[in-house]
Structures are given as C-alpha cells and as structure tokens.
Amino acid sequence: GFSAGTCLRTMNSLHAGAYDPRMPAAIMMPPAGGFSAGAACRSAAVAEPSTRTQQPIVTGTGVVGIKFNGGVMLAADTLGSYGSLARYLSVPRLKPFGENTVVGGSGDLSDFQKVTALVDELIRYDDAHDDGCHLSPSDIHSYLGRVMYNKRNRFDPLWNELVVAGYKDGESFLGFVDLIGTMYKDDVVATGFASYIATPLLRKAGTNLSKEDAKKALEDCLRVLFYRNTKASTRIQVATITEAGIDICEPYHLSTYWGYKAFEHTEYHGHKK
C-alpha cells in the first residue's frame, strides 16, 4: 500500500500550486484602490504554479458580440474541440458574473475555467465588502486585461481571447481581452476565427439595432462561421444583458441552408448549357 509520507513527497515534487487544502485559493491581497491583477501580483510567499508558455489543448472557437439599443448581446457555440475532434458538445462558453456582466471565452477551455474562477473570486471578494457598491463590467474588463498582460510578461499566459460584456447605469459595455493583454472596447467584438468572418458582418449591421435585430445579426454570423469554420458547431447560446439583467438562453440548434440550385452540381464538366 502507500503511505501518506510517500504521497507528500510525490506531491512536493509537483509544483506547490497543486491542490493543497491548507492553502486558501485567494491569498489575501486586497485589490488596492483599482483592480490590479490580484492573481498576478501574489507575494512570493506562495509559489505560483509555474506553467510556461503552453499550447492550447481543448479549445473553443470564436465568440461574437454586438451592442444594441438598451443593451449588449453575445453569442457562441457550445463546442470544446480537441484538435480537429469535436469532443465536448455541450460546453457553456458564456458565463454570467454578478448582476450585469457576461464573459465569453475562446481558446483553451481549461484556461477559460481558470478565468471563470478568477472572476468569481473577484466578485465574491467584492460582494463580501457588502457596501452596496458592485463591480462594473468595465472593472472586470480591466482586471482581466491586467491579469492577462502580467501573465504574458512571465511567459505564462492564459491562452484565451475573451469578450467582456455588460450593462450598467444606462450604458452598454463591450470589450475584448486576449492572451497577450490586448484590451479594447468597441460596438462590435469577435474573437478567434470569428474576428475575421464576423467583424465585417457585424459592422455592417450598424449601431442602431433592436434586440431582435442584434440576435439575427449574431445568428447570421454564427451561421457563416459554421459554413466556413471546421471547428464550429450549430449548438449555440445567446446572452443578452440589459437594464433588466442577464439572460443566457438554453442552448439551441442554429438552422443552416444548403438548398441553392448552384450547390447541386459543382464539378466542372466542360462548358455546359
């Protein structure tokens, strides 16, 4: 049999960042003033798991987002790809935080689960102040941007492209953060493969949209992505954030169209009438 001593020796040979019930997940580093990267600035008293630049393994494809009149909307499929294999078919990639923020993640899904845990921790820490003051979507965008940039500087990235969306005090918020710490805000955001395909489509949709228009625009983008992206699926989710709060719908299947006459015969057989 094994002894606890053997196990502890084995454990110590792994990084101290391995699960240890004695070590609380959040070392007490109150985000002083602003929201500097709590995770990245931990004191050296606790050795951070040193994961050097990796490669993404289980991945999610692009997330798309657009502002509309009275809110913001995000959409993404629920696929976790393992290389070219469509392995996990129902992975939710739009996560709600607090009352008014949704973060959508593409890229490595184990790192996105870590991002989710970090933001949960941030929100919980903030709520624990119980001072009636809550983090805004912009605060979460800044926090994630700092975390990503600081980890990039240590060659230890969270391999993700994230969309941060929310609605607070009558204002829509839509922002982007990626694995090297790029941060920006725009009326239209798309990550990964979708940044190539969806961005021009969403820009064309304009800025004065109703909720229904926005949903149609996002669905049309995901449809084109399914047509043109080997790592996309039709099982999608849409997240809407308005004054009334967050609404992330149950996953549903997107329709696709293959009925063009020109699709029937696409082989070239010389000049035909």
Add this chain to the structure above:
Amino acid sequence: HHHSSCLIRRRMSAPGMWGPSADVQDPALGTTIMAVEYDGGVVMGADSRTSTGSYIANRVSDKITYVHDSIYVCRSGSAADTQAIADIVRMYLGLHSLEAGKLPEVPIAANILNQICYSNKNMLMAGMICAGWDPKHGGCVFSIPVGGGIFRDAYTIGGSGSGFIYGYCDANFRKGMSKAEAQQFVKNAVSLAMQRDGSSGGVIRTVTISKDGVERDMTLGDSLPNLRAHWEP
C-alpha cells in the same frame, strides 16, 4: 514520446526519439477508457495494455483505479504520471472525507483531480476519467483531458482507442440505460476499439458503481464481444 492520444504530439525531443532505440519510450497507456452513467450509477471500462514503444510491457494492466470506496478514475497517458496523480487524489480524498465526516462527492474528487492536472499541465501527460456514485448526485462521469479542464457528460470515452469508437458510441448510447445495457454498451465499445487500435488490447476490465457498492468484472481476451462476427469468420 509517443502517447496514447495520437491527436497531440508533444516533447518531440524526448530521449528515445532518434537513433537505433528510437522506439523505446516511456511506458505509456495506449488505451481505451470510458465511463457511462446509467439509471442508478456508473459503469467504467478499460482495456489492459501498457506499451513501451512497440513492446507490450503489461498485457493485463488495471487502468481503473480506486480513489475512494465509490469513486474510481480511468487512466490514460503516461503510466507513471497517472499512477502518481491517482495516489495523490486518493490521499486528498481520504483526508477530505475524514474532515467532512462522510463519503466524498464525485464532483469534489473530479475537481481535486482537475486542480492537479491543470496546475501541472506542462509536466504531465494524463487524460483521466473520474466517475462514481454518491448519495447527493447519484452516478456522475467527469472527463479531465490532457492539460486539465473539467467536463461533465452522460458518458465519455478516452485514450488513443477512443478515436475509433466515436461513431459507435454516438449511434448506440442512450440516456438512462439499465445496468446490464450499460455494461454491454461499454464492453462492445471497448472491444471495437481494441480491435482497431494497436495500443489497446488484452482484457476488458469493468467497474460498476452504484448505491449497492462496487462490482469488478473482467472479460477475458478470448471471450471479447465480436461485433464483426456476422461478416468475418
């Protein structure tokens, strides 16, 4: 460094990659593993081949490993890594259940496993399935692939052999099967994988976990289900 998961090639400069002994590698679990939720518990299944390059180091390995009375893990990837990880999870679970004063819940075991696999992703080659039964959640199946991350499903397959049976499993799985149906599904699937995957073979071990306890079964290498029997002598 050939691994069970042929979709990913890592550490191409590992010893044994070049030269006359090129096909001598770390013992790896070229493998087929799976776990299926049925109405009342889970059925876990695995082949029994551990290979060192082209040599089968152990033809009767046990890849379904105890971590607690009604929680087991299926191991694929590096034999050394997965054994070490399972030992550590077993220790933490035992400690947790002492402190909690009750049977550990399956999602807790799976999350401990994920923390280890995720935090040490650069040093490990381990694709694990954590499954079991607890009074609160009933039967649960969790997949923790290479690199970490935790994904819950009604059933999941893993290891190099799994690639050959995605079609079979997609077509034949049903939610809420009976225990016997689930066991037959697992044996059929693992058998098909073993037939096509050179890195999988030997016997089929199954572990069925429910509120009534744990049943271990072994389907011997000469009595595997042969789903090709009708067109092949």
